[in-house]
Amino acid sequence: MTPTTRLDLPIPDISCGACAARVTRALTALPGLGEISVNPVTKQARLTLDGATLPQVQVALADAGYPATLPVTRLSIEGMSCASCSGRVERALSARPDVAEAQVNLATHRARVTHAPGLTPQALARIVTDLGYPATVMQDGPAAPPPDEVPALRRAVLTAALLTLPVFVVEMGGHLVPAFHHWLHDLVPMQALWLAQMVLVLAVLAGPGRRFFTTGIPALLRGAPEMNSLVALGAGTAFAFSAVVTLAPQLVPEASRQVWFEAAAVIVTLILTGRWLEARAKGQAGAAIRALVALTPDEATALRDGQPVKVAVADLRPGDLVRLAPGERVALDGILTEGSGPIDESMLTGEPVPAAKVPGDAVTGGTVNGLSALTYRVTATGSDTVLSRIVALVEEAQAARLPVQALVDRVTRVFVPMVMALAALTFALWLGFGPDLAHAVVAAVSVLIIACPCAMGLAVPVSIMVGSGRGAQLGVLFRRGDALQKLASARIVGFDKTGTLTQGRPRVTAIWTEGITRDQALRLTAAAEARSEHPLAAAILAEAQGLDLPPADEVTAAPGQGLTARVEGQALRIGNRAALEAAGITSDPGLMTQADKAASEGATPVHLAVDGLHVASFALADPERPESAKAVAALQAMGLQTVMLSGDLPATARAVGARLGISRVEAGLSPEDKLTAIRAMGPGSVFVGDGINDAPALAAAETGIAIGTGTDIAIESADAVLMSGDPTGVVRAIRLSRAVMRNIRQNLFWAFAYNVALIPVAMGVLVPFGGPQLSPMLGAGAMALSSVFVVGNALRLRRAA
Template identity: 40%
Template sequence: MSVTLRISGMHCAGCVSSVEQALRAVPGVREVTVQLLTESADVRGELPPGRSSQLVAAVRAAGYEAQLLTSPSAATQALVNDSAARERLRRHRQALVQAIGLTLPILFLEHFHHAMWPDTRISQLLFRFTEGVLLVMLMVSPAGAPILASGLRAAWQRTGNMDLLITLGVLAAAVGSAYGSLVNDAAYVHFHAAAMILALVCVGRYLEQRARDRAAAAIASLAQRAPRTALVRRGAELVSMPVEQIVVGDVVSAPAHAAIPTDGEVIEGEAAVDESLMTGEPMPVLKRPGSVVLGGTLVMEGMILYRATSVGRASAIGRILELVAQAQSGKTAMQRAADRVAAVFTPIVLAVAALTFFGWWAWGGSASMAARSAIAVLVVACPCALGLATPVVVMVASGVAALRGILVRNASMLEAMGGIDTVVWDKTGTLTQGAPEVESLNATGGAPAMDVLRLAAAAEQLSTHPLAQALVRHARRANVSLPSPGTFESRPGQGVCARVEGHEVCVGSAAYLSEHGISGNLTGDSGAGASKQAGPRVFIAIDGKAAGFVSFFDAIRPSSASAVARLRARGITQEILTGDEAIAARAVADAVGIEQVGSAMSPAGKQSRVEELVRSGRRVAMVGDGVNDAAALAGATVGVAFAGGADVTGEAAGIHLIGSTPHLVADAVDLARVARRVIRQNLFWAFVYNALMIPFAATGRLPPAAAAAAMALSSLTVVLNALRLPRAVGWQRADAANQTRTDQPA
C-alpha cells in the first residue's frame, strides 16, 4: 500500500529528517520518502485502510501539519497550482513587510537614540524598553511567530531543524538584551540583532519562494495542459463541470483553442489537434469521427465531440503528470547522503555553539562576546541548503525534460543517466522508423506465391510483432482473404506457428524454423527476385518444409546518424542488438556509424548481453520500444523507451521518450550530466558554506545580523544555481524550441 501526504511547516533538511522518523515509527511502515521542495511524503508498507489517519497523527505529533492526498501527482499539482502559489507568495510577502516594518524602527532607535533621548538612566531604560516592545511585537507577528513556534515545537519534540537554531539565536539575543538593559551594560544589548535575524530570514524565505516558483514553472506549464473544467453533454445541453467529475462514457466537447481534458474517441465534428506533447508530431493531426484523442492535446481549429474512454490518472496527460510527480518523490544517492548529514546537523551545531560560548568564557573573553559568537554560530548554520541542493535540481530538470519529451520516472534514474558510458540500441523503431513494409515475397518451395502469402499472413494475424503486422497489411492491401488460425503459438521476437486450414504454418527466423525441424532453404540467398535491400527477412514453412521468405524494408531515421555521432562525441560506446539477421543489422550499423552489432538475438539474448555489460562494470542505457525488449530494458542501468503519450506506463523503462527522434537520447544524457554536475555544485556549496562560516562565526568575526544574511543567501544560492540548468544544457538557445522531435519518413 502506498500513501501520499502533504506536509506543511517544513523549512530544512532537519525538518525532513524529523518527519521521516515520525512516519517510520508508525507500525507497518516499510519505506518513507519525504521531499522538502514538494512538501510531500510518500509512505509504503502494510497499512490497513484505517491506518492512514495514524500517519497524519504522527506527523502532527512531530510538530507539522499533514493531510492525505489521492496520488503523488496531487502533491506536485498543488505545488504548481496558480492560486496556491500566489497564496504562498502572499504569505511570505506579508511576513516580509511586517518584519521590515518592525525592524526599521528598532534600527533607527539603535543608531539615533542619542539625538532623541538625554543620556540619563531613565531615558536609557525607556529607549531599551521601546526596542524590546518592538522586538516582542515582531516575535509574535506573522513574521516571527511561525519561526519561533516551529523552533519551540522542535525543542519540545527533541528534534532539530533550522527554526530551532534561529529560535535559540533570537531568544538568546532577546534575553541578553533584556539583561543588559536592566544592568545598564550595552555590551549585552542586541535587540537590533535579534530583529535583523528574523527580518533577514523573512527576506531569504520570500526570495527563496519566488525562486522555487520559478523552478516549478516548467512543471506548471505541463500541468496547465490538463484543464480544470470541461463542457460535458447532459441531455441536450453542454454543462461546464470540473474535470474530476467526468466519467468514462461521458460525451465531452472540445472547442477550438481548448485543451482536451481526457482520452476519448471522436463521435462528431472535425478538428486539427496539436499532439506534439504526446507523440512528438510537430504538425496538427486531423481528427474525425472514429479518431482517438489524448488528454492534454490542444485543439488548434475546429470543434469535436468525443466519448471519454480514459479519465483522470488513466488519461495520457494524467499518466505523464504521474511520472513527473514520481520523479520528485524519489531521492538520488547524493541526496540520501546529504539527508544523513542533515539528520545530525542540528545537534552538531548546538554542540559547536555551546563550545563557542564556554570557549570564549574560559579563554578570558567577555560574556557578551561569548554570547554574541554563540548566537552567530546558531544563526549562520544552514541545513536548508543541504535539503534543497538536490530536489530543486530534480524539479527543474524533470520539468524542462518533460516539456521536451523526456519523462524521467524517478530521481535515481536521472542520476544514473548522467553516469552512463554505454548505449545499447534495439534497432527497430529506434534507429529505424519502426514501420517495416514488405519489399518482396519469394516462394521457394514450389507453391504459388499468393498461397504462401495467404497462409503466412493468416498465421501472423494474432502476433503483435511489427514484421508480422506489416505482412498482414501487405496481404490485405493485395485483397487476400485471410482465414482465422485454429491454433497459435508464439515465441516473442522469434516467430509463430499456427494451424491454418489444416496446414501447419510457421513464420519466423531461420533459427526458429530450424528448431521446429523445418527442412529446405532457410538462407534466403536464392530464388528469382530475392531482395536487393539489406532489410530484415522472415522465413515461411508449410507442413514442415520451407516454402519461401519475405524481405522487409525499414527506413533508417534521418537523425539516427547524427544522434549516434553526438553520443560518440561524449565518449559513449554504442552497439546494436536486434533480432534481424546479420546482413540487415550490419547495413543499419554502417549507415549510422556503430561498429558493434549483435544480430539474430532473441529477447532473452538481448537481456543476457545487457546484463553481461553491466556485470563487466559498464553503465548501460538500453534504448528500445519497451515491448519486445522489456527484459533488456529492465536489466540495464537505465532503460530508455520510445513511447507515445498514451503509452508511458511500462515499469521496465526508467526514462520514456515522447517522440521518435534518437536525438532525445542524447538530450537525456546531456540533461542528466548537467543536472548531476549542478547537484554536486549545490552540495559542495552547502557543505563548504557551513564548514567555513560556522568556524568563522565561532571566532567572533561575524555579527549575528550578518550571519542571518549569509544563512539566507546560502539557501537562495542553491535554488538560483538550479535555475540555470536549462541554459547550462543549451536548451535556451533560439533554435531549441525548433529542434525536430519527430523523424518523418524520407
C-alpha cells in the same frame, strides 16, 4: 506500541497450496515472526512481528518470488523548515515496524509512506502531527499544490521590516554618523532609547518572529532541535541579554553593558526575507506540474441527442462524443470519429511538429487542435488519462530520494546539535579569553545564526523537483527518481532496432516463390500471421488486403523460432533461416540468394515452408526514423558508446547500423541472448526499447528507457519513458540527468562549504590574527542568502535542454 504487531499482507501471486507453502517456509525462516498463517484462497499472509520489521518481511517475500502488495499513503506536512525537520519526520515514520518505507521531501512538504494495510493513513498523520508538524492525508489522483506561503511571508517581512527600521537606524546610524549619535543622545536619554528599542523588538519577536519560537522551542524541549531552534536561541539570547542590560544593568559587569536589540530584530527580519524569497523560488520550481494540470480545459462541447451542449469536463464519461473547434484544447483522451487534421502534441511529447490525425487515431487530453473541426469519442477520464498519469509520474519522481541524499541525511542528523555544542564552546572560550561577557554572547549568537541546514536539506530535492518537471516539458518522464542519478553516469547505450531506431511499420518490398504463385504464398502466410501480434505480421496482412484468407489452426509462435500453423490441411512454418533449420527444412538456394541480397540492403527476410518444403521468401523493410542518425551522432559526441541489439538477421541489422553510424551491432539475438548482452554491458548501461516486447531487457539494464507514444507511459519495466517516438529524447534525457547531477553537486558544495567556512569565522578564529568577528546580523543575512542561492541555482534547470 505493543511489543508485537499483527499484519495481514495481501500476496496476489499466490495461486495454489504449493505457493502458500513456499511463502510459509520463507516467512518461517525469518527470525522475529510469530503466528504465521498463509491462506491460498484469500491470498493473504497473517503474521505477528516480534522483533522483525515489515521491510525484512518484504525482502523475504520478494526473494521467495511472492512480493506483498502494500498500500501507499501520501501526507502533506506543514512546518518543516530544514533538513533536520524532514529527517526527524522520516525517522519517526520509519521507526514503526509496520512501515516498509518512508520518504519525506522538504521541497514539496510531502511524505510518501509504504505501510501495512492495518496501519491507517490517519494514524500516520497523527505520528507526524504529534512531532509538531501538522500533517493531513492527501487524496488519490494528482496532488493539489501546497498552500501558497508567499503572501503570509510577505506580510511578515514587511511588518518585521517596519518595526526593525527605527531600531536599526537608531543603533547603526550612530556608528556610521557620529554627529547623529550625539544629536540623538542629547535629545533622548539612552535608557529611554533602549526601552523604545526593547518594545519594538519585542513586537518583532512576538509577531512576525513568533513562528521561530512556537516551533523551535518545543523541538528543543523534545530533544530534537532544528533550524527554528537555532534562530529562536540566537535571537532570543540577543534580546534577553539586551533586556537585562536595559532593565537590570547591575546584574551585568559594567564593561559588558551593551545592547543587541537591533541584532535580534535584524536576524528575524533577514531570515524571514530569505524564507519569503525561497518560497517564491520554490513556487516557480513547481511551475511545470501546475502547467501540466492546467492543460485540461474546464468545459467541452459534448453532443447530447445530436445537439452540441457545453458541459463541464468533470461530467464527461467514456463513450461521450465531443466536438473540437479549431484551436481548441482536447479535453480528455479519445478516438477521433469525424474529421482530420493536425494536432499540436508538443506540450506532452516535446515534438514541435503537429501530428496528423484521421478517424480512428487516438487524441490526448491537453493537446491543441489545429485548423480543422473534429469530433472524438471519450475513452478515458479522471486519473485514467494520459495527462493525469504523466502528472502522477512526475510527482512520484519529484518525491524520490536519490542515493546521494544519504550523505546529506547523515550530516544533517547531527548538524543542529553540533552547532549548538559549538555555540556553547564559543561562549565559554570568549568568556574565558575575550574582553567581556558581551563579546561572548555575540560570538555564540553568531554561530547559532549563521549555521544553515536549510540549504543542505534543499540541495537535492529542489533540483529533482525542477529537473523532473523540466523533463516532463521535454517529453521525458522519469518513472523512478534514481534514474536521474544513474543516467548521468551512462557509459554505453544499447538500442533495440524495430520500433526504436526504425519506424516500427515494416512493409513488404518483394516476394519470391518456387512452385507456388505469389498470391498463394501471400494468402497462406497472411492467414497464419492473422493470429500474430508481431510488427512483421501486420506488414504481411496489409499486403494481403483484398485476398480471401482461409482460417488457420494450431497457430504457435516461439520467440526466435518463427510461427507454425495448419491452413487448409497444410503444415506451415514461417520465420527466418534459423527457424527453417531448426525444423530440419532444406532452404531453396534461389530463394535464399534473393533473401540474402535483400538482407544486405537492410530488409528483413521471412521464409515460408509448406509441408516441409521452402516455397517462398518475403522481403520486409522497416525505414529508419528520420531522427535516429542524429540521435546516435549526438550520443557519440557526448562520449557514449552505442550498440544495436537486434533479433533480426545480422546482414539486415548491420546495414541499418551502418546507415545510422552505430558503434557496434549484435544481431540474430534471442530474448535470452539480448539479456546476456545487456548484462555484459556492465555499469553505466542504458537500454532503449519500444517498451512492450523489450520489457525484460529494459529491466535488465542499469537504466531502461521506454520509447514510444504517450500510451506507453505505464510500462513498469522502464526507469524513464519518452513520450514521443523520437530517439533524440534519449539525448535529452541524458543531458538533463547530467545537468541535474551537476546542479546537485553545486548545491551541496555551496551548502557544505558555506558552513565549513563561515562557522569558524563566526566563532572568531580570525580575531587573534587581526581578522574580523562576524556579527549576528551579517550571519543572518548570509544564512538566508544560502537557501535562496540553492533554490535559485536549481531554477536554472528550467532552461536545461
